[in-house]
Amino acid sequence: MTEYLLLVVYAVLVNNILLAQFLGNCPFLGTSQKMSTATGMAMAVIFVLTFAGVITWAVQWYVLVPLELEYLQTIAFILVIAALVQLVEIVLQKTAPALYSALGIFLPLITTNCAVLGVAIINIKEDYDFANTVVFSFASAVGFGLALVLFAGLRERFALSRMPKALQGTVSGLITAGLMALAFQGFMKLGG
């Protein structure tokens, strides 16, 4: 149990996918202007990343490794993730219309989210077993959501404050992201 807890802390805070790994920066900057958009995106990512982690883990260990085709990992994962997102969308629309309309247009956008592919590949690199894969994928997505929501909160304040023209918009966004990453570095020493 402690192992999983540590993994969660590691994925959410210490090795945050956005602020330590710098993966998934396009939605980080693109959907962080408004809090409502940011939370919508965060929920969609949590949903898809958990599923994608599991499926890609299966593809790796039951298809690619037995056939000794590990070098096809990237292309195979992209293919699987793209199909998965479509599948999730179809299933959701039928089974959970409320959730479907809440996640709205964010689901298809995730097809091209590098954080999803990144987590899938980390799962393999770190040699996680199935349970660890599920926990790590879910926790990474939560970390993504946390960073995104914090960032959106800051950017909403920025919109209301005085700022030199040259720093407005993406510029201040990137600087803030850098400062947030520094803050998250502080978690490195967490737990010794």
Place this chain on the structure above:
Amino acid sequence: MEVLAAALVIGGIGMISAIGLGVAAKVFAVYIDPKVVEVDEVLPGANCGGCGYTGCAAAATAVVKGKAGPNVCVVGGQECAEAVAAIMGLSAEEGEVGIAELGCKYDVRKAHLLFDYDGIEDCRAAALVNGGGKVCSMGCLGFGTCISACQFGALYRGADGLPAVDKEKCTACGACERICPKGIIRVQTPSRKFTHVQTDDDCVAPCQATCPAQIDIPAYIAAIGRGDYEKAVCIIKESNPFPLVCGRVCPHVCESVCRRNDIDEPVNINHLKRFAADFEMNSGKRFLPQVLPSNGKRVAIIGAGPGGLTCAYYLARMGYYVKVFEAMPKPGGMLLYGIPEYRLPKKTLEWEIGGILELGVELECDKALGKDFTIEDLYEQEYDAIFLAVGAWDSRRLGVPGEQDFPQVASGTEFLIKRGLGEETPVGSDVIIVGGGNTAMDAARTSWRLGAENVYLLYRRSRKEMPANDIEVDEGEHEGIKYHFLAAPTKLIGTGGKLDAMEFLKMELGEPDASGRRRPVPIEGSESNIQADNVFSAIGQSPDLTCLDAEGVATGLNRTKWNSIVAADGTMQTDVANIFSGGDAWRGAATAVEAIRDGRFAARSINLFLMGEEMTLPSNWYAKAPKLPGIDEGIKLDTSERAKMIELSVDERRMNFNEVELGITEEMAKKESERCLQCGEVCYQGYREKAS
């Protein structure tokens, strides 16, 4: 070999994914209206959310469900709207077209002075610091948050520092309205305007705040100044469908609060309105407004006076089926039967009412409530709501001995109604009118036109207290009407059914009464006689609600002790949920413009009521005109002369009923429109020039 294996594996995964998706699509197929798919296909697919729905698919669903019009897409433009309309079998023209409009005129400099200090450069932040709405004295804060919010580049900063709208680019998406913290920029559609009730949050000039009909006076004067008379008429008709009538008979309280009063004379607002309205009539072409597609709901209106017809006009514009029932042979109510020809020619009135009927309003005359039909009958004919505007047709009696004995004694309204019906109303050479209101003036000036040598007007208070319009009293004086102020009738004298004279008492003014006017007190022993062939009393009118007396006509409707219908001010709703009332029947004898206000307010409430929405007014609505500040001390503005109405000479008026006021010329109207200070709530043009 390696390559083949790789290709097979990737192909295999692809194939499995494809089969999986195919199966899932089959198993989890959701029935989607093929129309939604069709509509979705013609939408641009930008998923911009400008329409207010989450993506194009959601917008398509809304269109098919009827929640959005064919012009839902804010980026697709006319082409897209037409394509959607073609699929839905609708006309793309049917929806209302909105446009962003700025509700503020000046003061943005003042805002900068105040807020730059705080180091803020965003309207929302400034409003957080200093409060929203119109709580602070300035309007637009001028930081241009709306400009950056506009996705379509339709807003830019105008020369005066205020945001300006590029009408070509504006898509009415509403982003600016949502972001503006003070409600200054709004997406306006005609129906949103004519169902609007003024509140503290609106920036209105004193004239607009005081006008019972709440007409946007500075806007139509500016339109006249630009020579855009059609626009001027349209602006007026957003609050008042009777500009021809009101341009002639309105007591124009707006002019008494005009800020120009502090400099020289008020702007001749009413005659500018008449000028614009006359322009429409003389052009021969009606400026017909857009009528929304039918919504299948039916409203019955009882009484084709100014209140009833106004309500009918706005409901018709919103797509209601409206039928007006009128007890008299012709529509117009007191406008037709109470106001004489020389003030309001019948033809002019007919033309104006024609414009209302042309919107599809049905009219049935000679149909009296209580006699020919009951409220129950209307329910049986499946009317969803009723507007009861039966007016105030009962007149108060003099209550002096001899009143019942002579056929030559009548009430002023009876006399005027007879004339309105086209009956002969001969008068003798000496006519006495009792009363000081507009009806008294109308009866007096009508008698003079019919050939009376001596027309006397008795009023128990002094001239200052006369409720009649000043212009009426002045014109009556020019026409030779002899005023007897501080006089009250006591007895009618005659022999054998023939009236000879009227005895009256002199009065003096005592303590002020409940109305704030000084109460007249008779002077004992001051009786004197005036010779009289006819006596007309015009000392007050009240609603004649005998039509509601019969059993089952109006179950549940309550009346006040003044015999008027009980209804809530603002919503105009009576004690029966789907019956609304207004005009004289609700407020007692009053002016046309007040009935017009009630009619429009009732149309607003009926619309909300029938759509199942909340119709309560915001608590800060202007139930009474607010008192707004005048011109600041120490401000010097140029004086200019007020336009004078062109009139018939007194000699030209005798023995005929030709219209006395002839209107003002285009040149005069243009010049007069320049006198307008284009005020806001606290600001005015003079201030702007001073500040810049």
